[in-house]
Amino acid sequence: MAIRLVALLLVCLALSASAQTDPVELLLAQMTLEEKAGQLTQLGTVDTVTGPVIDQGSLTHPPMQTVGSVLGIYGAERTRQLQQSVVEGSRLHIPLLFAFDVIHGFRTLFPVPLAEAAAWDPDLSQRTAHAAAMEASASGLHWTFAPMLDITRDPRWGRVVEGAGEDPFLGSALAVARVRGTHGDGPPNTSFMLSTAKHFVAYGAAEGGRDYNSADLSQRTLQEVYLPPFQAAVEAGADAVMPGFEELAGVPMHSNAPLLKGLLRGQWRFTGIIVSDWMGVHELIPHGVAASPADATRKALNAGVEIDMVSQSYSRNLPDLVRNGQVSLTTVDEAVRHILRAKQRLGLFENPYRYSDPARERAQTLTPQTRALAREAAQKSIVLLKNSGALLPLPKDLHTLLVVGSLATDAQATLGAWALAGNANDSVTILEGIQRTVSPATQVTYIPGASPTSLDTQGIAAAQQAAQKADVVVAVLGETADMSGEAASRADLGLPGAQDALVQTLLETGKPVVIILMNGRPLSLSNSAQQATAILESWFLGSEMGQGVADVLFGDVNPSGKLPITFARSVGQVPIYYGYRNSGRPATGQNPYESTYLDLPSTPAYAFGFGLSYTTFAYSAPQLSTERLASTQSLNVRVTVTNTGQRAGDEIVQLYLRDDVASVARPVRRLRGFRKVHLAPGEARIVEFTLGPEDFALLDDDLLPVVEAGTFTLFVGGSSTTDNQATFEVTDSRRLHALGPAIPRQLRR
Numbered sequence: 001m002a003i004r005l006v007a008l009l010l011v012c013l014a015l016s017a018s019a020q021t022d023p024v025e026l027l028l029a030q031m032t033l034e035e036k037a038g039q040l041t042q043l044g045t046v047d048t049v050t051g052p053v054i055d056q057g058s059l060t061h062p063p064m065q066t067v068g069s070v071l072g073i074y075g076a077e078r079t080r081q082l083q084q085s086v087v088e089g090s091r092l093h094i095p096l097l098f099a100f101d102v103i104h105g106f107r108t109l110f111p112v113p114l115a116e117a118a119a120w121d122p123d124l125s126q127r128t129a130h131a132a133a134m135e136a137s138a139s140g141l142h143w144t145f146a147p148m149l150d151i152t153r154d155p156r157w158g159r160v161v162e163g164a165g166e167d168p169f170l171g172s173a174l175a176v177a178r179v180r181g182t183h184g185d186g187p188p189n190t191s192f193m194l195s196t197a198k199h200f201v202a203y204g205a206a207e208g209g210r211d212y213n214s215a216d217l218s219q220r221t222l223q224e225v226y227l228p229p230f231q232a233a234v235e236a237g238a239d240a241v242m243p244g245f246e247e248l249a250g251v252p253m254h255s256n257a258p259l260l261k262g263l264l265r266g267q268w269r270f271t272g273i274i275v276s277d278w279m280g281v282h283e284l285i286p287h288g289v290a291a292s293p294a295d296a297t298r299k300a301l302n303a304g305v306e307i308d309m310v311s312q313s314y315s316r317n318l319p320d321l322v323r324n325g326q327v328s329l330t331t332v333d334e335a336v337r338h339i340l341r342a343k344q345r346l347g348l349f350e351n352p353y354r355y356s357d358p359a360r361e362r363a364q365t366l367t368p369q370t371r372a373l374a375r376e377a378a379q380k381s382i383v384l385l386k387n388s389g390a391l392l393p394l395p396k397d398l399h400t401l402l403v404v405g406s407l408a409t410d411a412q413a414t415l416g417a418w419a420l421a422g423n424a425n426d427s428v429t430i431l432e433g434i435q436r437t438v439s440p441a442t443q444v445t446y447i448p449g450a451s452p453t454s455l456d457t458q459g460i461a462a463a464q465q466a467a468q469k470a471d472v473v474v475a476v477l478g479e480t481a482d483m484s485g486e487a488a489s490r491a492d493l494g495l496p497g498a499q500d501a502l503v504q505t506l507l508e509t510g511k512p513v514v515i516i517l518m519n520g521r522p523l524s525l526s527n528s529a530q531q532a533t534a535i536l537e538s539w540f541l542g543s544e545m546g547q548g549v550a551d552v553l554f555g556d557v558n559p560s561g562k563l564p565i566t567f568a569r570s571v572g573q574v575p576i577y578y579g580y581r582n583s584g585r586p587a588t589g590q591n592p593y594e595s596t597y598l599d600l601p602s603t604p605a606y607a608f609g610f611g612l613s614y615t616t617f618a619y620s621a622p623q624l625s626t627e628r629l630a631s632t633q634s635l636n637v638r639v640t641v642t643n644t645g646q647r648a649g650d651e652i653v654q655l656y657l658r659d660d661v662a663s664v665a666r667p668v669r670r671l672r673g674f675r676k677v678h679l680a681p682g683e684a685r686i687v688e689f690t691l692g693p694e695d696f697a698l699l700d701d702d703l704l705p706v707v708e709a710g711t712f713t714l715f716v717g718g719s720s721t722t723d724n725q726a727t728f729e730v731t732d733s734r735r736l737h738a739l740g741p742a743i744p745r746q747l748r749r
């Protein structure tokens, strides 16, 4: 007993000694309530002719010098100056954090996240996230509001462009990759940046696809579909989490204590920062759950939102709320600790200027290496949707090539949404990419013809005339960059403006027409547009877009992308996704009383996981290590993939699983593995997957995780519609503590 008491005493002494030397605890002990509220305040910026300046609004309390972080200021020189004014002008000399939305690149732009998800390539996503962090951190930035992890099944929602699409497994893999890429080798390396998993959670389930709108969904769908990428990011070490703007089943995410405190802090043991979205704290008032800014502050902070982005509700209200006992000092201190710990991790207490290095900024911005990576990422994100008569790849020595569509020369569109530090002048447009790639003898004619932003059809006649003289017409069609992204939802998924009329006229000429799509969401092409000879989905691919597209168009690169989201035939089919449940009356076409439409098939235009290549691949039947296994065991699956065509190519091999009979209705398929293989013509390769209890598990009717005895069907192939299948049986049932780690097995370390 005495020995135990002595041991306890020693531990206490050690802890108090470390508190006395721990800079975070030392600072906390000295801070006033106002200074603490300052650390929990993040200021935004307003644009001026000389660039963004800090928007101090009516900030009087606390003074600028005690604010904890700012959003939107970058540049080694500017961040150094501001840091200096804060560090030297404040009582406690606490450095600022500089935050920014580095979503898919900084100065060098990579494909928008939805596009890059089409590469199904976590290694690539890790490399682009790292390159973005290198560039952004060299510009003085410490913290990015990425990765965006919102699953969505609704392409009307403009922010579909920022995420990885509809699938939680692919989304989790890419979440892990992006967090790791943002971290790089970790501190003390100055290319390490803090990451933010956002927008927690189900923001992508906005009703009607309208941004900021209510979400209302079952606990099952929340847990099975929307939460996994966040859990994976937390397991991978995400540094911050940002709640969504939406209200989920009546509880705004900025006051959602059960999810922020109960799940995120409690069950998942998240120890990083919870930062509000822009004005999210204040918006509790229009949501109708807070009566005043003070009330909003109390609710948000007590629910776990620690940093108030922009609204200045905390800075004005927090000290009084603590004084009158509505928010506890312990809550405030814990929040302040989280932000101070982040500053400590970044090494800012030793040197507040370590990220603001003009020489590094010059050396690490828009380099040949980042451009090469942008080109590689662009090439790998393109999805070939149609290629009648093997029209593509086009020969480089065509006699005449007509390029139409205003997007062909729209450099801004190449950048996509969230390209705040990007410069359209750095981008290769599609027309430029084509001109650089064809033979000197090829005559490339460009006629805009139509634009996504205008219904004017007057330019179409000139395009029609030119088409008659051309060997091939390349029509660059789709959306401008601002037609997707935040507050950019659309109620229609067709080609906007006069583009449909243009393509229809071109098709009437009888000339081969290649459509190159530029867009931030799955579009639903009209029947006439779908008659084009070939269709390349090329999204918004960033600084090297035009070159990447030309590389694929003319066959220097064989396309390998696969859709990370279902393309509906019409907006009327939305929501449409591959992991649906069967219903009691699935569509077989044999009975009128089935789950179908009268006016459209119920199948999509292009399925999840679909994408063509210039070569063809054949799959052997899946070989299983066993056909019967216990609930504790794992299963090995092997399939031989052969390149049966004439060109080398990459194939993304996908494995889906179906629980044939369970206590609750299960999705018809769930993605549980994928691998990319490169195969020379004629080459065959064995691709292996391992499945384990977390792949077989489900939530039962009490939402408790369990593996249930019974048969499963697995499918391995090149899209979610593959019929290449095998069955196996799990012989016993077993309760689990949890559904299992969210990081996909292939990315676990």
Ligand code: BGC
Pocket: 071, 101, 145, 198, 277, 278, 486
């Ligand atoms: C967006 C966030 C973003 C924040 C800061 C908000 O409007 O919803 O995704 O990180 O602004 O720019």
